[in-house]
Amino acid sequence: MGKRTYSKATKATLNDLKSDSRAYRYEEDGNKYGLLILYRGETLFYQENDRALLCGIAARFAFINPETIAHWDDNTVINTEERATILEKIITLYKKAYKDDLQVF
Template identity: 40%
Template sequence: MSVIEKWMNDPTVSRYEDEHGNKYGIRVLGRGENLFFQENDKALVCVIDAVHSVVFEKSIKNWEGEKRMSKGERSRVSELIMKYYKKAINENVTLSS
């Protein structure tokens, strides 16, 4: 089992469901340098600075096991990460490109 698979089933991950039935999970990892994010059956880990509430957009590169994301997909995923980071962790989060 990969680390991503472990987090996909971990009960300590904050879980949300939107009005369309899509399921999301989000959790700060380690010492606040990485973030786990899940959308339905896809997941990724990106780089953050939890102390300063910053998500580094350039670190959002691909879903686990898939090829690089398009710019449009990265933008869509960045917006979702920001939305659920605000709900679960800190509403004052910023996105750094």
């Protein structure tokens, strides 16, 4: 997978979302998380402590594309092992927030 980066505008949006009151907020094991479905249900905002990312979902069908979990808002690339951990956390939090079982596609 090639290195992708967020634009300045997207980074600004991610920064705003970190304090957005619409996001579901959770604290587990000393970490703070945020989750919010964006746009027309095609994008998911995920926050872990001070880092955040956007990934592709299909909220209507409760599907997530794990390949879109590519990098953090500081453009740090997410490796395969970290992606699996993040995906697992997103699936758990999505169930709490939206009451749906998020499936991988």
